Amino acid sequence: MAKYSEEFKIKLVTEYLNGNLGYKSLAKKYNMPSQTPIQDWIRAYKTKGIEGLKPRLKGRPSMSKNTNKPKKKEEKKLTREEELERENELLRLENSLPKKNESFSRESGCLPRKAQAKVAFELKEEGFRLKDILLVVGIPEATYHYHVRKIIYGLVYLLFFVLSFPL
Template sequence: MAKYSEKFKLRVVREYLDGTLGYRLLAKKYGITAVGQIKRWVRVYKEFGESGLRRKQSKQVYPVQLKLDVLNFMKQTGASYQDTAIIYKMNNPSLIANWYRTFMKEGIEGLMGKKKGRPSMSKNHKEKKRKQEKELSREEQLERENELLRLENSYLKKLKAFQENPNAFLEKHKQRWLSHSKKKGSN
């Protein structure tokens, strides 16, 4: 459950925008310990309106390439998590922070989707796991390795293109991203 309701956030944001109180006084009035939280709410509200303050009900799955693009953009431009989230039309900057931490620990493989939930409690669980690992043929292992190398190669090419001409790369990336977002919105 969310700590603050959508109505509460909206009330605080509107009170700030009316100009009666500043961030610190609002935080004190409503018992919010982090002044930065109110700043984030106001910024998200200005960018996305009331929908930016809503908690997402369904978990959105992002492709690995988008995660890499977001992290690369943030690294190259020095943008904060909040700025990057707004540019990529996301209302959860902590998600980007999690991607960054995972990428630093585990690399590209860490950004790939993982199975969720608890494993089954069968007695033969360890034996099944060993069998599954052995069942990967040499060809399948090579295909997996090729896919990982393709992803790494793609990332390195984009990084090189960005380093050579950051403005052109960002424009191209922005245009491509806008065309993808229009396709999603047209459904």
């Protein structure tokens, strides 16, 4: 399939619209194998004007560098007092973490993810922000929610099991 320039298309369309020649004679005059492109160009010109004769991209568009990912929320500028309160909150969280770790594991090794999720859950119950807890504990948010869901479903199943047997 031959590609034709925008100027060439405009020339043929204006020549057709002036009434000098028809589709077939224009195709023969300019050595085109078919009259169909000329018909398409005239139709495009009548509906969209010169914009309809401009070349357009075909196929799948390439991936742009600017994807439509939601931008991270910019944290608002905190005052000095708010920064100190935030730092104090994180320090309280870090101080309460070893106490929780001791309750789950006597050795000072790494806790499994399930135990880390339990620690994070308990810290959340004490009123700390989940984002801060996960930062200090060092587990991804998805892992936390996975283990918490398993814990809650386990409790629901246990409660159902206990209530299903009469005393």
